Amino acid sequence: MNVAANQVILVGKIAxxxxxxxxxxxGIRFILMVKTNWQSAEEAESFECVIFGKxxxxxxxxxxxxxxxxxxxxxxxxPHQTEDGQRFCGAEVIVDSFQLLERPEPVLAKVQExxxxxxxxxxxxxxEQDPFKNQVLEFLKDNRFL
Numbered sequence: 001m002n003v004a005a006n007q008v009i010l011v012g013k014i015a016x017x018x019x020x021x022x023x024x025x026x027g028i029r030f031i032l033m034v035k036t037n038w039q040s041a042e043e044a045e046s047f048e049c050v051i052f053g054k055x056x057x058x059x060x061x062x063x064x065x066x067x068x069x070x071x072x073x074x075x076x077x078x079p080h081q082t083e084d085g086q087r088f089c090g091a092e093v094i095v096d097s098f099q100l101l102e103r104p105e106p107v108l109a110k111v112q113e114x115x116x117x118x119x120x121x122x123x124x125x126x127x128e129q130d131p132f133k134n135q136v137l138e139f140l141k142d143n144r145f146l
Contacts, residue, residue, distance in 0.1 A: 006074045008093050010034050010047060011101065013068050019060070020050065027052035028059050032071065032093075049073070051095040059098060068102035071095045 012034035020029045028051050033044045049071060051059050063069060073095040081087050 007072070008075055009070070009072050010049075010093065011068070011070045012044075012047070014063060014065050015046065017060075017063075017065060025052045027056040032069070048090070048092040049095050050076075050092055051098065055095065055098070059095075062100055063098075064104065066104040067100060070099040070101055072097045 010032055012032040015031040015033045017028060017030040020027050030049050030051075032047045032049050034047060036043050036045050051071075071093065073093045075091050076094045077089055077091050079087065079089045
């Protein structure tokens with residue numbers, strides 16, 4: 001049996017993000033910038049991505065421009081024709097799932113600031129409950145996986 005797979009996995013930074021509404025569903029359309037190494041020169045390629053439904057709500061709530069995400073989805077072709085009759089065919093990634101890998105630095109600073117607020121008892125309890133809290137934030141700053 002010969003089965004063709006249409007699966008895309010991309011890791012990159014969000015460059016633009018807009019809400020979209022159609023007759024059937026609402027979603028988020030975003031541009032994902034992905035680093036590429038081509039002939040020993042570092043460049044970035046942009047991919048148009050769309051996410052729908054509950055996933056879109058979650059995506060909007062937890063991500064923002066310049067956040068690093070991993071998306072898994074499939075390609076969807078978008079043929080169109082100009083007013084003078086020229087035909088073009090583009091493609092977009094329909095996102096099935098995503099994973100937030102890194103938030104931009106100002107967001108990390110705010111998370112750290114918020115975590116230091118509170119009384120001494122709360123701080124002591126937080127340290128006892130989550131001894132690896134600071135290591136996780138350092139891991140998010142690691143760019144080796146991008």
